[in-house]
Amino acid sequence: MNDKLSTYKMIASYYPDVKVRLHTPAHQGVGRESEYFSDRIYAYDLPFFNRNEFYDIEKSIAELYKTNHTFFLTGGATQGILVACTLLGRKHRKVAIGLNSHLSVIHGFIMAGLDPLFIPSFSLMPTAAEVIQALETAGSEVTALLLTYPSYDGIITDLSSISKYCREKNIEFIIDEAHGTHFPFLEEETLSALAQESDLVIHSLHKFVGSLVQTALVHLPKTSKITEDEVITALSVFETTSRSNLLLLSIEEAIHLAFGNERKSLFHKAAQKCQELRYLLDNFGNVLTYDAEVRDPLKLFLYSDRATGEEIAALLLERGVDCEYSNKKGVLSIFSFQNTDDDFAHVATVLEQVYKTLDDRETGQFFDERILARTPVMRCLPREAFFASTRKKVSLEEAKGMVSCNSIKKIPPCVPVLIPGEEITDWHLERIMPDTLVEVMT
Incomplete structure (x- = not known):
């Protein structure tokens, strides 16, 4: 530059x-x-610069993304989600969302007074068929969809089918693509939500594009039924009067670099190196393998039939490889344009070492795929429960059958396992510590 x-x-x-x-x-x-x-x-x-002073800069970035307008955010993707929910509140009542929705979506629903329809799905990330089936079943009651795509661990769904269905049925379609911000810079750029017809797309720049933490974007696609003025009005509710110039500068620099040939080549190279690691893992069978459903080119979700994800993560860390997160199922590794040939060579060596360590162990069943999926029983709107005037604090085991006033979340990826307005059931008692204190409506 x-x-x-x-x-x-x-x-x-x-x-x-x-x-x-x-x-x-x-x-x-x-x-x-x-x-x-x-x-x-x-x-x-x-x-300090007002947003209108940045209009031309944002317009120039919109030309790169091929959007109607792209808005700079200095409050993270969470700010973008809250803006999206506020916009949904302008004309919608019941909105479909996936079980993998970030906690900020629930907070947005609380503020906008929205009624969530949770899409029934086998796993946290719903398939296109599950999304369309849920919308079909709901009929005219549901007039909007806010979908988290891809999932935190890199699982995608057929956005094209969902987008076409929403357009045919006049359903407003907003996509939280916080974990797919790098898709436009990869050869598989059609993976990006920006390649489909939608009404709003949210990106988190710090996760994969290289700008400072708390930087994000709200994209207004050319196909959107939402206007620029409506977005600006919603933004004014969640925007500080003195935005950080350092964050704004970081946003512009990261985007220009990402669209440049040199940085794009680094994205492509990292994706190719990740593919080479998959080829290596193909030799290890189920002793150490990866989730083929994870289609994000820069992510590997490792698992084994010989160990839990936490155990695999510990073996990796002992050898100098620190990953994004682990659970009983497996370990999420996220690569970026910053990773060098030496990084990938070291990871390959470590994977071989971990494989040899695990190969001597007995096989076992360490994770039930259905453990996180549920169909929340909503007894009232999240807003009603969140602001309930009569409430009490009890242990979870005492709260079965009661309605929660607060959220309990799993971090990462900050997906709520209990939300305001939801009935506390056996599902919660089986998955959350029974002495956990919760506030319930009385």
Whole structure:
């Protein structure tokens, strides 16, 4: 990138001849002695720009993504989800969502007063057939769909079929693609929600594209029935009056780099190296293998018929490989454009070592695929339970049959296993510690 970024030019050109600053922020753009930050970082933090001053910059980014408009977010993908739910509240009542929805979706439903229809599915990530069946069964009652795609661990579904169905039935379709932000920069770019007809797409830039934590995007596709003014109105509810210039600069830089040939080649190379690791694992049988349902080119979900995911993760960490997360089922490994040839070579060596360690063990059954899937029994709207005036706090084992006022979530990936308005059932007692305190309606 030879030219200075537009965000940088705006920051650098702000009243350069001013001698004395009598305004916030207190650092006034001048760094003090610090063990952690350079003077330049403080200079980026002055002044504050309103969103309308960034309109042209966002429009130029929209041209890269081929959207009607792309909005910069400095409150993470969570901010984008809350905006999406607020927009849904403008004309919808009952909205279909998957069991793999992030907790922020539930929070958005609470604020917007929405009624969730949970899509019945065999696993947390619903298939296209399960989504369409749920929408068919619900009939005209459900007028919108907010789908988390891909799943946290990289499982995808047939977005094209879902999109076509939603268009035919006039169902508003919003996609939380926080965990697929890198799809537009891979050869398999058609995996991206932006390749389908939809009404809103949310991206989390820090996860895979390389910008700072808390950076995200809301895309308004050209096919959207939502207007720019409606998005801007919803954004105003969740946006600070003084957005971080450092985050804004990071957003623009990361996107321009990602669309550049050099960075794109690194994405493609990482995807190819991941495929080579899959070829290696193909030699190990079920002793150490990967979930073929994980179609994200940069993710490997490792599992074994000889050990739990936690045990595999411990063996990897002993050998210097730290992964995203593990559970009883397996271990999620996420690769990026930053990983070098040496990184992949080391991982390959470690996988061979772990395979040899596990090969001596007895086979066993370590995970029930259906353990996380449920059909929530909703007794009232999440908003009604969340703001219930009469409530009490009891242990989970005492709460069976009662209605929860709060959420219990599994982190990662911050998917709720109990939400406000949901009846507490045997399913919860079997999967959550029985002495867990919950608030219930009285």
